[in-house]
Amino acid sequence: MxxxxxxxxxxxxxxxxxxxxxxxxxxxxxxxxxxxxxxxxxxxxxxxxxxxFATKNDLIAAIVLDRIDALNAVGAELLEATDPGAALLEFLTVAAHQRQQRDLSFLHESGELPTEVTRAREEMSQTVHGLVDRARKHGAVRADVTGADIILLMCAPNYVASYVPDASPDLWRRYLAIIFDGLRPEGAHPLPHPAPPTP
Amino acid sequence: MxxxxxxxxxxxxxxxxxxxxxxxxxxxxxxxxxxxxxxxxxxxxxxxxxxxFATKNDLIAAIVLDRIDALNAVGAELLEATDPGAALLEFLTVAAHQRQQRDLSFLHESGELPTEVTRAREEMSQTVHGLVDRARKHGAVRADVTGADIILLMCAPNYVASYVPDASPDLWRRYLAIIFDGLRPEGAHPLPHPAPPTP
Amino acid sequence: MxxxxxxxxxxxxxxxxxxxxxxxxxxxxxxxxxxxxxxxxxxxxxxxxxxxFATKNDLIAAIVLDRIDALNAVGAELLEATDPGAALLEFLTVAAHQRQQRDLSFLHESGELPTEVTRAREEMSQTVHGLVDRARKHGAVRADVTGADIILLMCAPNYVASYVPDASPDLWRRYLAIIFDGLRPEGAHPLPHPAPPTP
Amino acid sequence: MxxxxxxxxxxxxxxxxxxxxxxxxxxxxxxxxxxxxxxxxxxxxxxxxxxxFATKNDLIAAIVLDRIDALNAVGAELLEATDPGAALLEFLTVAAHQRQQRDLSFLHESGELPTEVTRAREEMSQTVHGLVDRARKHGAVRADVTGADIILLMCAPNYVASYVPDASPDLWRRYLAIIFDGLRPEGAHPLPHPAPPTP
DNA sequence: GATGAATGAGCTTTCATTCAT
DNA sequence: CATGAATGAAAGCTCATTCAT
CATH class of the missing domain: 1.10.10.60 (Homeodomain-like)
Incomplete structure (x- = not known):
């Protein structure tokens, strides 16, 4: 059996x-x-x-699911790391490293979202909220950013780097660093718009 | 005639x-x-x-061209503003405000790029480099970011905000603020990757 | 215009x-x-x-519609004929002659039935009921058959004839005659099942 | 072995x-x-x-064969019944009762006809001719109908009834009765077309 | 100069049939 | 022998593009 x-x-x-x-x-x-x-x-x-995969959409969903689940596994480990700030940065680094950004946009634009993907997304939401909460309490990120912010910003470094035609495959690291600096408490200016709700 | x-x-x-x-x-x-x-x-x-428009692609290119040219006009004016830091932020705000990010991705994904668009892009590159140079000299942005960085980061706020299903139409302002905080000299950490070349 | x-x-x-x-x-x-x-x-x-025809089904419906409407036109004329029994037989003869039987089965098996076809069918139902009523009053058909019966039996002669591989194209006339003899009052036996409702 | x-x-x-x-x-x-x-x-x-079944068609043929053989068995018994007219009617009733009409149309529409089915059909042809001959001699059916006619008309009652969407499952009995009345000698009119050849 | 009918390559999807396991 | 994974030829339908009117 x-x-x-x-x-x-x-x-x-x-x-x-x-x-x-x-x-x-x-x-x-x-x-x-x-x-x-x-x-x-x-x-x-x-x-x-x-x-x-009964449908092209199902194939897309399967890819997305794989990627999200892989990230969730990494996130779960990092929730137990000793340095919360480094853990969050590492999470974002791993996320960008799998070039997840493009794939996530697939589902977003694609028609239906199967329940499994929704489940995986909620799990990721939980994980990221945990990572952010710990980092915030530790003073590693500013007080006014939330887990929802981080999930949204997660894909930005790759997206930004993707605009350079023959870019170094590591260019995203530069933009992740810049964005992460924007998340730090030092030199933070008040944000002009409230955070979006947690999905 | x-x-x-x-x-x-x-x-x-x-x-x-x-x-x-x-x-x-x-x-x-x-x-x-x-x-x-x-x-x-x-x-x-x-x-x-x-x-x-001989081709669907040409139509896309024409739209993109219009948008870039409009931005270039704004940028040219801002090059003469008194506060260089505020001028750069204003430029990014205007850019995001026309929701240009989506349209630019059209050309990027779309097949050919006609010479006119290239010309307009180079013009924008010049303008943004000017804005960044002035802001850098004024101490409004960190020393290690270039005009090329700004052009790339320009579309990020809208892209990030676009992931929220029924978001407030101004959500991008939140992410522009965070990213712009990452561009400030205060609390800047060294960047792990060199800037891409100017196109 | x-x-x-x-x-x-x-x-x-x-x-x-x-x-x-x-x-x-x-x-x-x-x-x-x-x-x-x-x-x-x-x-x-x-x-x-x-x-x-936006859909294969629409094409089928258009064919069926043409056929039904043509029959309706004939039926309307025959309602004014002097010999009601001959009129009914003529109607059935014309119906079979256009080999309508097969096409009607198209719609029956095909998924949706557009409203126009329904309308045409109801019109035909009216016409046939009129023809049958007149023939019945005239003693040309037995008292226990209805218009609904005739509509159903209408396609039978062609269907029956279609089973002969290389049949004469007029073979249906033989079976129409037999069936019509079954509709006559002479030698009619009581029917074991009530007539179906008028659609 | x-x-x-x-x-x-x-x-x-x-x-x-x-x-x-x-x-x-x-x-x-x-x-x-x-x-x-x-x-x-x-x-x-x-x-x-x-x-x-090497082919989908063979599967269809096998089903048809079963049905025809079952009918042949019934027909063989009825050849020995005392009332030839009642025997023929019973045969037609049994035939309709197994809803054979639909299945026979399978083969008709389906491509090839294997030899076994041809054999079974010929057997049925023999049987029906016997039933009809006896009924004719007994004065139960008109002189001008043949076994080939009966075989063809056999499927008509179900076919006719199948046009009513949510019909009573016994509606075919009504049309079998009407058609059978058309086969009686009383009130028979001359037929306009010769009978098809015996297959 | 404007129109929209015609075109056919290309899309996703289904299914009878074959064949390695 | 039975299985179901693999196959590829259609199928219905869409759409950028051409061209007669």
Whole structure:
């Protein structure tokens, strides 16, 4: 029962190939990447895509889910780190490092959001709120920023760096540093607009 | 011949209607807005769109060009303002206020970039470098940020705010303030990556 | 204003070609006839089909509508004929003659039924009830059959004949005669089931 | 070799499950019912369907064959009944009662007709001719109808009744009665078209 | 100069059929 | 033998683009 059936070996491999190929293809072509191209890139038939993901949307959701869950795992660990400020910065660094920013926009623009993704997002919301609360209490971030702010700002460094045509793949680090400096208490000016509600 | 022919009057009017309708439609539907819908919104035939803009891409480029040129005009004025720091902030505020960020991403994602847009971008680059240089000399921004950084960061506030589903239309002001705080000399930490080259 | 604009001349021609080609194709291949084949048969591009009929279903509905309306016109004339029994038989003969039976099944099996078709069907229902009432009063048909019965039986002769592979195109006349004999008062046996309600 | 191997037991069971599931599925969804759904309904894998029936068409043919053979068995018994007229009516009643009409149309519309079905059809043709001959000699049916006519008319009552959306499941009895009255000698009018040849 | 009908490549999705497990 | 994963040929439909009117 618990043994991994040999039957599924190929299927599991294909699922991975498909997710990887789709992530690459979406990254290059945007949300309009065609399922046919994804299938070709994964080296499988078009029909195989739909065996694994009933809908193009489901495929997108699966990618997003993977990414969010991976981040959540990192966040959970960092909640126990000794230096709360460094932990928050590390979280944002890891987040940017997986180039999550683009993928998150997929779901945002894509039609429906399956419940699993919503669940994962709420989990991330919890985690980030925890990281921010600890950092704030420690004096590592200014008093007027919230977890919701951080989640929103999380994707900004990659987005900003993506505008440079042949940029160094680490350019986002520069903008993460600048934005993180804006989150510090030193030299903080009052914010002109209240924080958005926690989703 | 060189006089404005009466025929031209209609054409000019149609061009404006088309640009406005296209901007609205793109804002609502994203880059996938159909030419047919744009034509309908402008109250003209589909063929008229292609008389004015040989390609959907050209239409996008024209919108982007308009936006950049409008910003350039504002920037030119602000280069003569008395308070360089306030001038830079005002420029970023105006830029965000026209919700330019979305439209710029059109060109970025869209295939070709016509020479005129390149020209306008270079002009903006010059302007922003001037604004940043003055602000830096005045001690209003940290020493290690460049005009290229500002151009890249310019779209970030709207992008960040766009992730909130039913956000207040002014939410971007919050994130512009945070990012701008990150640009100030107070509490600036060394940046881990060099600035990108000026385009 | 009321003049027929030259612009639409081609469109009208294409619409007719399309309806004819679709009717032929459906008659040969059944409801599963592909839109591509219909377009090819009509000598137009695939997209043209969808310009004229937004949906395959709409195309089917248009064909059905044409057929029903043509029948209604005939029925309206026959309501004024001198011999009510002959009028009813003539109506059924005309109905079978256009091989309407198959096309009616299209709508029946096809998903949605647009309001116009419903309207035409109700009109036909009225007409047939009138024809039957007159024939009954005249003693040409048995007392226990209704208009609803006739509408249902209308398609039967063609259906029956369609089972013969290479039948004479007039074979349906034989079965219409048999069925009509079953509608006569002479030798009628009591019916074991009440008539269905008028739609 | 000739002994029934234990392996065969499962196969036979599956074949029956498959035929039943397919009949149900076709009845509900029409000829377009998918092989996957049939397999699921039968509780077997999709591959098993193709082990038993090389083609979807073969599966359809097998169902049709079963139905025809069942009818043939009934017909053979009725050939020995005392009242030839009642026997023919009973045969038609039984035929309609198994709702054979729909299934026969499957084969008619479906591409190829395997030899076995042809054989069963010929057998039925013989049987029906026998029933009709006896009824004719007995004066129960008019002189000008043949066995071929009866075979063709056999499906008509169900077909006619199927047009009523939420009809009573016995509505076909009404139309069988009307059609049978048309087959009686009383009040028969000459037929305008010769009978089709016996297949 | 403006129109919108025509076009056909391309999209997502379904499904009968094959074949490795 | 049974399974269901893989396949690829359609299917219905959309849309940027062309061109007769």
């Amino acid at each position: 618990t043994s991994t059936r040999p039957l599924r070996a190929d299927a599991v491999r294909n699922r991975r190939l498909l997710l990887a190929a789709a992530a690459d293809e979406f990254a290059e072509r945007g949300l309009d990447a065609s399922v046919a191209d994804i299938a070709r890139r994964a080296g499988v038939g078009k029909g195989t895509v739909f065996r694994h | 060189t006089s404005t022919r009466p025929l031209r009057a209609d054409a000019v009017r149609n061009r404006r209607l088309l640009l406005a309708a296209a901007a609205d439609e793109f804002a609502e539907r994203g880059l996938d807005a159909s030419v047919a819908d744009i034509a309908r919104r402008a109250g003209v035939g589909k063929g008229t769109v292609f008389r004015h | 009321t003049s027929t604009r030259p612009l639409r001349a081609d469109a009208v021609r294409n619409r007719r070609l399309l309806l004819a080609a679709a009717a032929d194709e459906f008659a040969e291949r059944g409801l599963d006839a592909s839109v591509a084949d219909i377009a090819r048969r009509a000598g137009v591009g695939k997209g043209t089909v969808f310009r004229h | 000739t002994s029934t191997r234990p392996l065969r037991a499962d196969a036979v069971r599956n074949r029956r499950l498959l035929l039943a599931a397919a009949a149900d599925e076709f009845a509900e969804r029409g000829l377009d019912a998918s092989v996957a759904d049939i397999a699921r309904r039968a509780g077997v894998g999709k591959g098993t369907v193709f082990r038993h």
